[in-house]
Amino acid sequence: MSGSFQHLDGMAALLSELFEINERIMCGDIVSAKAAINSTRMTKLLRHYHEALSEDGAVAISLDVFVAAGGWVGLTYSYQLSDGFVISGSQTPRRV
Numbered sequence: 001m002s003g004s005f006q007h008l009d010g011m012a013a014l015l016s017e018l019f020e021i022n023e024r025i026m027c028g029d030i031v032s033a034k035a036a037i038n039s040t041r042m043t044k045l046l047r048h049y050h051e052a053l054s055e056d057g058a059v060a061i062s063l064d065v066f067v068a069a070g071g072w073v074g075l076t077y078s079y080q081l082s083d084g085f086v087i088s089g090s091q092t093p094r095r096v
Contacts, residue, residue, distance in 0.1 A: 007087070008053055008056040008057070008058060008079075008081075009052075009056060010049050010052030010053040010055070010056045010058075011049070011053060011056075011077070011079070011087075013049065013052065014045070014049040014052075014063070014075070015075070015091060015093045016093070017045060017049075018065075018073055018075055018093045019093035019094060019095075021036050021042075021073050022072045022073055022092070022093060022094040022095075023094075023095065024036075025071065025072065025073070026094070026095070032067075032071060033067040033068070033071050033072055033073045034067055036073050037065050037066070037067065037073060042065060046063050046065065049063065050063055053079055057081065057082050058079040058080060058081060059079070059080050059082075060078070060079060060080040060086075061078075061079045062076075062077060062078045062079070063075065063076075063077050064076045064077070068092040069092075070092075072092045072094050073092070074090060074091065074092040075090065075091055075092075075093070076089075076090040077089060077090070077091075
């Protein structure tokens with residue numbers, strides 16, 4: 001489909017990982033979004049996907065997680081593609 005937008009593979013994978021974390025919060029496997037955000041796993045996850053986005057060609061990368069409404073893990077992000085196009089936003093990947 002012409003003219004449609006698709007995140008870089010690294011960003012799509014990070015959003016998928018956060019969806020899974022929110023699923024685990026919903027099921028009670030993770031106590032809270034705050035616990036998930038403060039974990040060493042989250043730090044490693046963000047570092048890994050920062051590197052993945054860089055490998056995909058992105059620059060000026062910013063990834064920040066937060067406790068979203070409802071007790072979910074949300075993500076605020078921005079990155080710039082090689083052509084200068086800036087992608088930024090905030091999402092809370094979860095089942096609706």
